[in-house]
Amino acid sequence: MLEIKNLHVKLEEENKQILKGVNLTVEAGKVHAIMGPNGSGKSTLSYVLAGRGGYEVTDGSATLGGEDLLALEPEERAALGLFLAFQYPVEIPGVGNMTFLRTAVNAQRKARGEAELSAADFLKLVREKAKSLQIDAEMLKRPVNVGFSGGEKKRNEILQMAMLEPKMCILDETDSGLDVDAMKLVADGVNALRDKGRGFLVITHYQRLLDHIRPDVVHIMADGRIVKTGGPELALVVEQNGYADILAEVA
Amino acid sequence: MALPQPKLAATEARLAGLSLPQGGWAEPARRDALARLQAMGLPARRDEYWRFTRPDALNAPDAAEAAVLEADEAPIFGTLDRLCLVFVDGVFDAEASDDPALDGVQIDRLANARDTDLHWARDIYGVLEQRGQTPVARPFAALNTAFATDGMLIRVTRTPVRPIHLVYLHRDRGSDAILHHVVRVEAGASATIIESGPAAARFNKCVEIDLADTAKLHHIRAQGRDHERSAVTHMFTRLGSESVFKSFTLTMNGRLTRNEMVVELTGDDAIAHVAGACVGDGDFLHDDTVFVTHDAVGCESRQVFKKVLRNGATGVFQGKILVKAGAQKTDGYQISQSLLLDDDSQFLAKPELEIYADDVACSHGSTSGAIDETALFYLRARGVTRAEATDLLTLAFLAEAVDEIEDETLRSEIVSRLDAWLVRRRS
Numbered sequence: 001m002l003e004i005k006n007l008h009v010k011l012e013e014e015n016k017q018i019l020k021g022v023n024l025t026v027e028a029g030k031v032h033a034i035m036g037p038n039g040s041g042k043s044t045l046s047y048v049l050a051g052r053g054g055y056e057v058t059d060g061s062a063t064l065g066g067e068d069l070l071a072l073e074p075e076e077r078a079a080l081g082l083f084l085a086f087q088y089p090v091e092i093p094g095v096g097n098m099t100f101l102r103t104a105v106n107a108q109r110k111a112r113g114e115a116e117l118s119a120a121d122f123l124k125l126v127r128e129k130a131k132s133l134q135i136d137a138e139m140l141k142r143p144v145n146v147g148f149s150g151g152e153k154k155r156n157e158i159l160q161m162a163m164l165e166p167k168m169c170i171l172d173e174t175d176s177g178l179d180v181d182a183m184k185l186v187a188d189g190v191n192a193l194r195d196k197g198r199g200f201l202v203i204t205h206y207q208r209l210l211d212h213i214r215p216d217v218v219h220i221m222a223d224g225r226i227v228k229t230g231g232p233e234l235a236l237v238v239e240q241n242g243y244a245d246i247l248a249e250v251a
Numbered sequence: 252m253a254l255p256q257p258k259l260a261a262t263e264a265r266l267a268g269l270s271l272p273q274g275g276w277a278e279p280a281r282r283d284a285l286a287r288l289q290a291m292g293l294p295a296r297r298d299e300y301w302r303f304t305r306p307d308a309l310n311a312p313d314a315a316e317a318a319v320l321e322a323d324e325a326p327i328f329g330t331l332d333r334l335c336l337v338f339v340d341g342v343f344d345a346e347a348s349d350d351p352a353l354d355g356v357q358i359d360r361l362a363n364a365r366d367t368d369l370h371w372a373r374d375i376y377g378v379l380e381q382r383g384q385t386p387v388a389r390p391f392a393a394l395n396t397a398f399a400t401d402g403m404l405i406r407v408t409r410t411p412v413r414p415i416h417l418v419y420l421h422r423d424r425g426s427d428a429i430l431h432h433v434v435r436v437e438a439g440a441s442a443t444i445i446e447s448g449p450a451a452a453r454f455n456k457c458v459e460i461d462l463a464d465t466a467k468l469h470h471i472r473a474q475g476r477d478h479e480r481s482a483v484t485h486m487f488t489r490l491g492s493e494s495v496f497k498s499f500t501l502t503m504n505g506r507l508t509r510n511e512m513v514v515e516l517t518g519d520d521a522i523a524h525v526a527g528a529c530v531g532d533g534d535f536l537h538d539d540t541v542f543v544t545h546d547a548v549g550c551e552s553r554q555v556f557k558k559v560l561r562n563g564a565t566g567v568f569q570g571k572i573l574v575k576a577g578a579q580k581t582d583g584y585q586i587s588q589s590l591l592l593d594d595d596s597q598f599l600a601k602p603e604l605e606i607y608a609d610d611v612a613c614s615h616g617s618t619s620g621a622i623d624e625t626a627l628f629y630l631r632a633r634g635v636t637r638a639e640a641t642d643l644l645t646l647a648f649l650a651e652a653v654d655e656i657e658d659e660t661l662r663s664e665i666v667s668r669l670d671a672w673l674v675r676r677r678s
């Protein structure tokens with residue numbers, strides 16, 4: 001599904017290398033987790049895959065279903081089935097959440113050559129998905145993320161994911177800023193989307209989220225590279241001993 | 252005080268081509284206005300009030316020609332149930348208009364009303380304009396009072412069921428129109444007045460609005476899309492106690508537009524909201540000049556002006572709130588913002604507060620900015636194309652001004668026109 005080979009990325013504005021040769025393959029139906037200390041390049045990896053500006057790819061490749069992601073505009077990557085749940089969802093005053101969702105869903109359908117959803121069908125679909133995430137009508141009416149609590153913002157990300165039904169979901173520290181109950185709600189939302197045709201890349205600092213979203217594979221990232229890969233037990237090692245032991249071991 | 256020579260010359264050159272309509276109750280007011288104009292002279296570049304906007308095209312004895320825009324969309328507010336009064340190049344067209352009989356309102360044509368004793372109109376014509384000449388001179392308004400050839404005298408006595416729609420058509424590429432309307436809303440009465448269209452190649456329009464105690468007036472205006480047109484407009488509004496005035500103006504295109512709003516809150520607990528949204532591309536200058544005077548207790552005023560500018564377009568905002576001594580409990584708000592879609596466009600703003608009362612709440616803000624790149628990326632990451640995302644954020648920027656329109660039908664009509672303008676400019 002997602003195939004990243006020898007990916008090297010530097011900041012566009014300064015001569016600072018962030019990713020130094022990332023290799024990673026996420027298969028359809030699998031959940032991969034990336035853990036790592038601050039500044040290891042986890043968020044940069046997610047932004048580069050989604051197509052945010054400010055980064056320069058100096059070497060390597062990233063493909064989704066065989067298509068070269070790096071050659072595409074952000075909206076084309078989304079239409080191809082890539083979804084990034086933001087660590088800090090953006091507030092957009094003046095744009096209603098519902099308008100935003102409908103515009104996004106129809107833009108992707110249009111890009112894929114599918115018919116746009118009718119207003120009635122769309123409404124039915126949103127209501128159904130929003131309900132399981134405990135998102136009420138009020139939240140749907142408000143401007144995108146404006147005045148939302150941390151938990152509401154993350155639930156709103158998952159709602160977008162549920163509506164867009166992407167093939168490859170990247171969750172960038174979706175657990176940050178969440179209390180235990182909110183995390184469970186978000187994790188339930190993610191688990192409901194687990195499917196044999198869909199891949200997940202879950203980026204997190206902590207093992208906690210992985211109690212709820214059980215990964216198939218865990219990667220440890222440090223200094224712009226994947227330094228260790230293992231099963232779910234690797235997350236437990238991090239939780240108990242921190243990153244120091246692992247980093248010392250691979251150094 | 253004698254006028255400086257260049258001003259005198261410009262004023263005399265302009266006046267040479269105009270003749271004062273004779274006879275009737277308005278003539279003394281016209282003569283007074285002419286005397287005012289001769290004393291103040293037409294504006295010059297060095298006048299502080301015209302620092303950002305060159306008055307040359309408005310001063311010139313002859314109007315520059317302006318191509319007539321070929322209709323590419325349905326007439327704005329065309330599907331609304333309303334009473335239409337049509338002007339073609341500044342001349343009322345009775346044939347094209349609806350029968351002006353409407354319950355609760357009395358409508359007369361200025362050009363016909365010469366010999367009818369409309370004392371209510373006589374008490375307003377030129378009077379509110381004159382009040383608005385201090386502390387700042389507004390020469391084009393004086394010129395208008397003196398030389399207006401047509402216009403409507405609208406007296407609202409109850410609450411008419413339909414809005415009154417003044418439609419300004421432009422057919423002659425060299426037309427130069429001067430219209431003057433007088434609106435009086437009586438106590439307890441309420442009305443909606445809509446204006447739309449370019450009116451002429453060059454348009455000078457003045458509206459004097461007198462709101463009795465507890466009267467209400469909603470005003471919505473959509474200025475014409477003809478690219479080469481120029482316009483200078485004035486609205487002088489006097490508010491009695493507990494009266495309400497809400498005005499919104501949409502401006503798209505036009506080479507030069509100067510809209511002056513002069514609002515005087517003279518009765519306690521009155522409310523005046525003036526708002527505007529403008530979108531300009533290329534050879535475009537839009538100037539909102541607003542002067543709100545609080546001269547009573549407990550009044551509320553809001554000014555909300557938003558401008559979207561691209562390809563070297565210029566936006567100007569001069570807005571003032573004057574709170575006179577004794578105007579306690581005043582609540583004054585003013586915001587002017589521009590969204591610059593490229594580096595060539597500019598926004599020039601001069602917000603002012605002048606306060607002589609001690610128990611007031613007044614705030615003002617002015618900003619200029621580009622499209623928020625973070626928001627743009629967020630939308631694109633969800634699959635929305637760059638063009639569509641930019642339009643969505645542009646409409647969101649204008650929303651605060653557009654949301655000042657209370658009526659949902661009118662508001663959605665304005666939004667759809669803005670949306671269409673943006674779509675036409677997608678590259």
